[in-house]
Amino acid sequence: MGAEKMVCLVSRTGRQFQRYNKGRRQVVGCIPYRFKLSSDGKISDEVEVLVISSQKGHAMMFPKGGWELDESVEEAASRESLEEAGVLGNIEHQLGKWDFLSKSRGTYYEGLMFPMLVTEQLELWPEQHARQRIWMNVVEAREACRDWWMKEALDVLVGRLSSPMNQPKEEKTISISIETMC
Secondary structure, three states: OOOOOOOOOOOOOOOOOEOEEOOEEEEEEEEEEEEEEOOOOOEEEEEEEEEEEOOOOOOEEOOEEEOEOOOOHHHHHHHHHHHHHOEEEEEOOOOEEEEEEOOOOOOEEEEEEEEEEEEEEOOOOOOOOOOOEEEEEHHHHHHHEOOHHHHHHHHHHHHHHHOHHHOOOOOEOOOOOHHHHO
């Protein structure tokens, strides 16, 4: 019998441990991606990205959320992807940092985005009943994504993946434990 993976099925909530920079709440997100399999089962160079619905279901976006005081920026990005999209993977070099206006709160946030090469897609995850997840090609995802800054992050990722000279030399593998999640 193989070992079963345990995942906490409750998302972190509350903002008392959130990070701020110059009065702006810091949010961290990922663009989960994979290389599509061709009909003969070989990995192609066509990229697919995972978009999720907002909690209210009115918009599509990439997983993102608050960066908390007890975690590294990479851990926050990985946690948000697990909580909101139910995927695990390798966090790669940061795509950039954007200042944006929160539509719901009317305040400016600082958003940091990372690519995540997905290694596992879970059947059960914390926000599975609140969100839909859909794999799309880059063109579809750019069209579907609501936020301008996430579209810019996607453009950076596409540029990086299409040019071997721009790819970073190292990746960070982040392990998320049950203790971290709960």
